Amino acid sequence: MKKILVTGACGWLGAAIVRALLARGDAVVATDLAISPAMDALARDQSRLTTAAADLGEWPQVARLFEQHRPDAVVHAAAIVGVVQCADIPIKVHRVNVEGSINLFESMRIAGVKRVVHISTEETYGDFNAERIDEEHPQKPVSIYGATKLAVEHLGRVYSRDHGLECVNVRTCWVYGPHLPRLRVPRTFIEAALRGEPHHLPEGGELAVDQVYIDDTVAGVLLALDKDTHRFDSYNIATGQAPSIADVANAVNRAIPGARITVGRSGEGYRHGGTVPSARKGALDIRRATAELGYRPQYDIQKGIEATIAITRIEMAKHREGK
Structure with missing residues (x-):
């Protein structure tokens, strides 16, 4: 120990x-x-x-x-x-x-x-x-x-x-998952979908970024x-894959029946918090971590979104009940 x-x-x-x-x-x-x-x-x-x-x-x-x-x-x-x-x-x-x-x-x-x-x-x-x-x-x-x-x-x-x-x-x-403390993708998508509300991100749908x-x-x-x-x-330490922001929205739509999450693809690109332009992103090559550490991610974007939804749904239900 x-x-x-x-x-x-x-x-x-x-x-x-x-x-x-x-x-x-x-x-x-x-x-x-x-x-x-x-x-x-x-x-x-x-x-x-x-x-x-x-x-x-x-x-x-x-x-x-x-x-x-x-x-x-x-x-x-x-x-x-x-x-x-x-x-x-x-x-x-x-x-x-x-x-x-x-x-x-x-x-x-x-x-x-x-x-x-x-x-x-x-x-x-x-x-x-x-x-x-x-x-x-x-x-x-x-x-x-x-x-x-x-x-x-x-x-x-x-x-x-x-x-x-x-x-x-x-x-x-x-990095994303249940209880993400910042109001950003994919938390904003998931919570809107679980509330039964449509959500539209005006721009940035084309940004491809590794999400772990x-x-x-x-x-x-x-x-x-x-x-x-x-x-x-x-x-x-990531996934080696780079889904776009639009791909993340689609993952939420697949996981929650009736979800209406949409993302624009304007030429302005993605802005953090709607204000600060993002750097150009992509996937992180994880072959060094795999070879040296034995690191193998277990969650692709769909599996990770579904795991996040499962826990978020429970927490939102508890909040509504005042627990």
Whole structure:
């Protein structure tokens, strides 16, 4: 049994990683800016889970985490996430995503903790130069979010070279699934369809982008965490396929009888939040992750949409009943 420190543990993806680690028998230290009621409740039921509120932007608080809990490794999921959110608050994003990561790496160096799996993003690539790209694609981000995540990747490389840290980057791409915290595709499509309401996205139907179900993302993170030695410091963890936004709408229409989800294909392209233009996307080549980690995604877009619908339907019914 290992003890794993998970940063951003109360976020959507971080919490899923915490649950997966506990399910397989690891001890977990869950840290976030504030500990959510759900994580507190889980800690009461799980003796192997410890919670610790900490601000990664505050060096003494981060150092104290390692002094008090002595983890064996780290999964670094803490960040301000999303193109639109980061565009609005660039200075804060730099403090959280970049300075917080420096504090984390420095604390690891002092404590002698070697391995960290950093949750990175396809946004570090910027505009894709092919329909499917691998990890050697140039990294030229066109968003604040992507720029900060690339900075963290490079900082990890410095700490790996100079101090012997093992900083492994898992590059995800449009992760989705039940309880997705942001109002974006496919959540907006699914919830409208389950309410019996038509929904039309005016533009962006032609954007093709790899979309990975949350369970596959978590599986890839754990495989990267567990591998004895790494020949590479980055892995694409996605599906290797790139359905268009219109394809996602059609997947929802197939899964929910009577659904009326439509998407326009105007020349304006897809805009995050309806405001920020998307980089050119495509599929992530996952052959490195398959060969090196044994990663094999279990959900194509139709299966993932159907799994999301099943859980969302139950949650929406509970909400209507006031439970």
